[in-house]
Amino acid sequence: MHQADTIAAIATSMNSSGIGIIRISGSDSISIVDSIYKGKKSLLEYESHTINYGHIIDDNGDIVDEVMVVIMKAPRSFTTEDTVEIDCHGGLLVMKKILSLVIKHGARCADPGEFSKRAFLNGRIDLSQAESIMDLISSNSEIAMKNSLKQLSGALQDKINNIRDGILYETAYIESALDDPEHYDLTGYGDLLLEKLNIWILEIEKLISSFSSGQVMKEGINTLILGKPNAGKSSLLNALARRDRAIVTDIAGTTRDTLEEQIIIKGVSLNIIDTAGIRNTDDVVEKIGVDKALNKIEEANLILYVVDSSIHLDENDYAIIDKIKEKKVVILLNKSDLDNKVSETDILEHIDATIVSFSSKSLEGLDRLEDTITSMFFEGSINSNNEIYITNQRQLECLKSAYDSFNNVIESINNCMPEDFLSIDLMDSYISLGRITGQTIEDDLANKIFSEFCMGK
């Protein structure tokens, strides 16, 4: 839909922390990257299909990473547009920072499947693949939308929706007055609107800074701690958190019944979800908690199953094991000082998983657990939901564009522009904010005018 503009994305899988590629495609791609690149000479001076050594620098002139920049000029690229690939090796955080810079300098986050879409529409990809590209776009868009909503807490959504309601009301007021000027008067309206705008701008600024600082992000490996009641789940969580002095944040605005914390182990970020102990229960309240825990299994990238070795495996264990068979699982055999009634072989009979012996008292086995998790991640056997990061970038773009629209309205008011000019930018901000929560505009404005304002003959 936007073939004219320049798009960017992290092109490599974000599973490993090693080398990554950021791909930028579109007519401004070379100049955008040039604006954050420092090498022997400007990227604009290089030929097509050259690999150029240099550094990516941020807006303060500080070096972000040492990179190789590949330039492919139209039409000799995958998309047939001017394309730049930045090979960096500073790990995930650096890749994200570079992507942010590229976006700040004029590119936008690629839509799901957009590189392939452009390649196809520009005749680069064979017809036989059309079907799979369509599937890619539609399934990835669905995931992106789900992520977008999943990530926003109810409180954040409310905040955005409140601002949108306010914008719609004010626009509807202006439009009613323009439509029925003998009925509604706009004298002095600009000042009233300025007050509202200042409030909205403050709110948006807060949202932007919380998005930018990652407070609303939940990226990392979704890690679910499961086990029967009193198997030692919470001790495990506390141990992981305390031991690593990791960044432990309450994720902003999450209001879930399960406890979530973000922990970073040796550079690998985990979203730990502690759950209610699972057992077959008739207690209604407890059952809700158990159901929630079971529902979380699907979303989890990694499951830490805590088994109390002092009690024999029972039907509850077998039921859980049955549910997590298909997932990546690490089983923690929580040793007690008492007799150990469960052995590794007892477990391996039922599930193929890595088993780590562990003592929640002495913290023995914690090192091995951490090594196990990080090596699984770097080997690529567990995924991280870094898609969230991309979603976050898109949402940030929308917030910034709403912010710009508000400032345009203020400028128009200060320039004494007639009110009909104000509603143009107001509606732009309304649309931008709607994108965050996946809402389209349909006939919102007309409906608002008709429902809130009395018009007509």
Added chain:
Amino acid sequence: MAFVEETYDIVVIGAGHAGCEAALAAARLGLETIIFTVSMDSVAMMPCNPNIGGSSKGHLVREIDALGGQMGINIDKTFIQSKMLNASKGPAVHSLRAQADKVAYSQLMKKTLQDTKHLTMRQAEVTELIVEDKKICGVKTLSGATYHCKAVIICTGTYLKARCLYGDVIEHTGPNGLKAANHLSDSLLSNDIRLLRFKTGTPARIDSKSIDYSKMEIQLGDDPVVPFSFSTNPKDVQINQVPCYLTYTNEKTHEIIRANLDRSPMYSGVIEGTGPRYCPSIEDKVVRFSDKNRHQLFVEPEGLNTNEMYIGGMSSSLPEDVQYEMYRTVPGLENCKIVRNAYAIEYDCIPATQLKLSLEFKNIDGLFAAGQFNGSSGYEEAAAQGLVAGINAALKLLNKKPMILDRSLSYIGVLIDDLVTKETFEPYRMMTSRSEYRLLLRQDNADLRLSKIGYEVGLLPESRYQHVIEKEQQILEEIERVKAVNIGAREEVQVLLEQYSSVPLSNGVKMVDLIRRPELDYDKLAPIDKDRPVLSDEVREQVNINLKYEGYIIRQEKQVKEFKRLESKKIPSDINYNNVNSLRLEARQKLDKLRPDNIGQASRISGVSPADISVLIIYLESYKRGNISHET
């Protein structure tokens, strides 16, 4: 018994505002056309408000005029008061509104039709469509007469199975007691055309000599008056205007209404049709906006040769005795005499999603529809559609491509695109906010936007088109000249600036920068612009607007480019959406039902997401390259 049988190229059913424009356009393009009306005395009748134009509707009239339609020319000759609304706002929302002498307008339009070559008028009720193999081939009238033709344009307005209601009185008539058309609906249904039932209403007409105007505020027209038609000489519209009056309802009025709500057919459930929210009856206003302690009323003359006054703002379907009681609570109406009761009217119409952008039915070749029958409301909306349907029926018979005006080009385009793309749940009314590109679609530049199309279609006379070309040239040259003019901080400049309380210059500036100051404009700077050529009012107006609002205009022009890109991606009419597996089910169903003409239109269908559009674009590309087979 021998039946009358005649043959025409085009049959127009209904001689309201849609039918008249449709018939005139078809006949002027050389097609033998017959127009049917239930009453030769009610051609182009205004059964409700006595005015033409108003916010965004004025834009429509200007566009009709630029394409070679009639409404603007005729209202310029029959108006009795005129105002430019929103004159203090931006140019995009300036809107002309004229009070009409209803009878004069109706008579003039009838005469215009009668004097038009290739056009026949006939008083008769069309009862049946003759359709063979999904192709229209004629109509039958109540008497059994058959009229063969190649195209039919349905413009039945509010007449299909119409019934008028107030209190417990139900009259099975069209507006003003005219004969309803009770048969055609069945014929439509039997041709698989889906129908809706809509409702609207009108206030009472009151005898002028029973009104005490001293208790009302007088409302005068503009001086000077601006004509609607680009072809009207402004000198010809500087007439003696008649006043309108403003008054208000009050708590007493509202009490009476509230006490009698159960006697309104709207509230007792007798009325089935959906009414427009933007044009509520007074009882609706009192219920829905209960926090308001008064509503304004406009008392407007219905013409020069009648004493009837239209009470704008107070339409109702309450019983006669309640009407008397409530109108008489209004200051100035204490002793009023009602000439005609207020009433609600219900009628059959269609979901216009059954139509193509050309206003031809998707499933019946040669059958077109326009006006209130398509679920719109308003004389201007009707006339605009009538003109488009008339032109397209004629073009079809002339084997030419239909005239499709898109959203970036005209309000008419917005109107038709909305009607045929979005599901309508109430009568559709035009508003400037419905146009995404309203800074470009101004009433002042309708001629610049549309004359070329009107001329190429064959409706707009050569002389008018030539005038527009010259005007355009002068505008471009003057804009270019002004952009190069620098203004120094000279004494006379500072004096002029001071005169308009504008900040004095410390350095030289471009003249354009001064024009953009809110307190200044192009004309005000004339004394310090030595080389300025003598230009007409209309050229100076365009130069001023284009320079003053250039930033915004450029922004919207950019958006239009993107819009055009999607709009130009046509969707083959034989596309089978069931083959596009990656479309979400909802999108697939909606697309299949509405069968949009192009990707842009598809993107405006509710329930179709941006990802669906991406999928569709790729599918179309594959289709074009011939990979995806046509079979299911």
